[in-house]
Structures are given as structure tokens and as C-alpha cells.
Amino acid sequence: MSGESKTVAFNRKARYEYTIEEEIEAGIVLTGTEVKSLRAGRVSIGDAYAAAKEEAIWLINAHIDEYGHGNRANHEPRRPRKLLLHKKQINKLLGRLKAKGITLVPLSLYFNRRGLAKVKLGLAAGKKQYEKRATIKKRDWERDKARIMREKK
Numbered sequence: 001m002s003g004e005s006k007t008v009a010f011n012r013k014a015r016y017e018y019t020i021e022e023e024i025e026a027g028i029v030l031t032g033t034e035v036k037s038l039r040a041g042r043v044s045i046g047d048a049y050a051a052a053k054e055e056a057i058w059l060i061n062a063h064i065d066e067y068g069h070g071n072r073a074n075h076e077p078r079r080p081r082k083l084l085l086h087k088k089q090i091n092k093l094l095g096r097l098k099a100k101g102i103t104l105v106p107l108s109l110y111f112n113r114r115g116l117a118k119v120k121l122g123l124a125a126g127k128k129q130y131e132k133r134a135t136i137k138k139r140d141w142e143r144d145k146a147r148i149m150r151e152k153k
């Protein structure tokens with residue numbers, strides 16, 4: 001594979017809905033047909049979240065389409081998928097998740113340089129409505145500022 005990682009899915013809503021405090025990279029346990037669907041880009045993580053269950057972190061509600069050429073052993077599209085983290089990282093996340101208003105949201109799903117599927121998780125706190133309006137205002141101003149600078153040249 002090339003020297004760069006290949007992003008398969010990106011959660012655009014996450015940075016709008018949440019304030020990301022910390023980012024964590026985790027491996028993900030997949031079946032063969034899931035990997036083939038990922039490589040084809042048939043995945044959605046917009047409604048997904050990560051949760052602690054049985055002393056492990058699981059990716060819940062991520063939709064990976066069934067592989068088109070799969071047989072009866074094809075995977076279930078929305079099954080929970082175990083995330084691969086070191087025990088120290090899991091314990092740290094479990095402690096942080098006990099705080100009120102903190103959640104784990106997937107930010108992106110990608111293949112790293114070695115071709116392994118990874119998910120970037122964000123330790124996030126929900127934004128209030130006025131914070132979301134401020135985000136929109138800032139984004140619009142940056143867009144307008146770039147447009148003005150282009151016109152001046």
C-alpha cells in the first residue's frame with residue numbers, strides 16, 4: 001500500500017454536535033466480507049458511537065453494507081464490533097466515560113499505511129445550542145473571509 005492512510009468514512013456531524021477533548025486511534029475486529037465492503041467505501045458512521053461492555057470498548061450502530069459477492073456467510077450490517085485497545089487505554093476511557101455528558105464518538109474510519117482498518121475515536125462532550133450557532137457563525141465568517149481575499153487578488 002502507499003505511504004498514506006486511506007480514509008473510508010468520515011463523521012462530519014461529530015465536530016458540530018460535540019466538543020472533542022481527545023482523539024484515540026483503535027483497531028477494529030472485522031470479518032472478511034466487512035473488510036471488502038470497507039475497501040469499496042460502503043460504510044456509514046454518522047449514527048455510530050462507542051460504548052463500554054464486558055471490560056471492552058465496542059463500536060455500536062456503525063453500518064457496513066453487506067458485500068455484494070458474499071455468500072450466506074455474509075456479515076450483519078449493524079452488528080457491534082469490538083475495538084482493539086491496550087488495557088491501560090481501556091481503563092482510562094472507562095474512567096472518563098463515567099463523567100456526566102462524556103461519550104465516545106467515531107470521527108473517521110480508515111486503513112493505515114500497513115492496510116489495517118482503524119477507527120479514530122473522539123472523547124466528546126455535547127455542545128449546547130448556542131455553541132452550535134457560534135460554530136456555524138465562525139465557519140461562515142471563515143468562508144466569507146476567504147472569498148474576500150480571493151476577490152482582492
